[in-house]
Amino acid sequence: MAEFSIIETYFNRRRYASVDLGIGDDSALLSPPPGHQLVICTDTLVAGRHFPLNTSAHAIGWKSVAVNLSDIAAMGAQPHSILLALSLPAINESWLADFSQGLYQCCDQYNVSLIGGDTTQNPQLTITITALGWIETGLALTRSGAQVGDLIVVSGTVGDAAFGLQHPGHPLQKRLDYPTPRCETGQQLTGLATSMIDISDGLAQDLGHILKASQVGARLELSSLPVSDMLYQLTAQERWKYALAGGDDYELCFTISEKNYQAFMKLQQNVKTTTVGKITRQPGLTFEQDGQPYLFQLNGYQHFA
Numbered sequence: 001m002a003e004f005s006i007i008e009t010y011f012n013r014r015r016y017a018s019v020d021l022g023i024g025d026d027s028a029l030l031s032p033p034p035g036h037q038l039v040i041c042t043d044t045l046v047a048g049r050h051f052p053l054n055t056s057a058h059a060i061g062w063k064s065v066a067v068n069l070s071d072i073a074a075m076g077a078q079p080h081s082i083l084l085a086l087s088l089p090a091i092n093e094s095w096l097a098d099f100s101q102g103l104y105q106c107c108d109q110y111n112v113s114l115i116g117g118d119t120t121q122n123p124q125l126t127i128t129i130t131a132l133g134w135i136e137t138g139l140a141l142t143r144s145g146a147q148v149g150d151l152i153v154v155s156g157t158v159g160d161a162a163f164g165l166q167h168p169g170h171p172l173q174k175r176l177d178y179p180t181p182r183c184e185t186g187q188q189l190t191g192l193a194t195s196m197i198d199i200s201d202g203l204a205q206d207l208g209h210i211l212k213a214s215q216v217g218a219r220l221e222l223s224s225l226p227v228s229d230m231l232y233q234l235t236a237q238e239r240w241k242y243a244l245a246g247g248d249d250y251e252l253c254f255t256i257s258e259k260n261y262q263a264f265m266k267l268q269q270n271v272k273t274t275t276v277g278k279i280t281r282q283p284g285l286t287f288e289q290d291g292q293p294y295l296f297q298l299n300g301y302q303h304f305a
Contacts, residue, residue: 006119011084011100019081019115028115032134039133039140041071047125057095059177061102066179068131069110070250073186074198076141077133081113084129087122110183145194146214150255152277155182157226158203162246172230179250188267189254196254202245207253208285220277222289240296255279
């Protein structure tokens with residue numbers, strides 16, 4: 001099976017949402033909605049580095065899309081389409097069928113179209129996806145808008161994926177293999193939140209990016225960290241380590257005034273959100289346990305380690 005046969009068989013459904021020209025030419029053509037900006041991001045997943053080698057092809061297909069849509073969600077944007085660059089050690093038609101099914105299931109759930117890309121041979125399985133989305137001009141949420149006094153809020157639960165990675169076969173492995181990009185939540189926060197980031201490398205490390213960009217500090221309450229029931233069975237130190245430094249959560253962390261948070265809560269009822277701390281004037285990230293200062297050392301995920 002040659003490159004173009006792979007594309008035609010597994011990656012060319014010719015079903016597009018608001019696409020002028022999709023797969024089949026040198027480039028795709030899109031027309032941005034009037035008054036909107038284009039939002040673009042890209043992520044690469046490498047076998048054995050970003051997912052275990054025994055991960056199912058279906059899960060890899062889903063996750064490769066989901067992690068990019070999470071970045072689109074973190075800007076408050078509406079996802080639109082993706083490009084796929086797929087490097088394969090060899091052609092395995094059963095693997096390709098499962099991978100493409102997982103990829104398209106994620107696309108369909110979030111009304112996203114695959115509009116182009118590339119396939120090639122490489123000794124190591126590598127998937128790179130570029131995601132595109134739209135947002136009304138001037139409304140994009142960045143990392144640099146946090147204000148002193150803002151609440152720090154997290155969607156869903158954190159630490160599940162890291163626990164699932166360390167405990168193969170546990171029900172929480174599904175959170176590792178099938179992350180849920182919070183696209184609707186991100187869009188609901190436009191005009192309300194002051195900054196936002198998706199949690200891919202651990203809450204503490206990713207919140208640190210907001211603090212650096214906004215030139216502020218933060219105080220986190222360890223007892224408020226939203227974790228699943230399974231993690232509550234661990235010691236407090238283990239639980240906090242998973243929640244703060246585990247990575248692969250793909251939840252949203254955002255800063256917002258108390259008034260705007262109340263307005264946001266009236267908009268959405270589908271996703272649990274938890275206030276975990278406040279933005280402070282004093283630089284740096286500090287921790288508290290039940291309101292008392294608590295010294296806690298940890299590191300997030302490192303891409304070069």
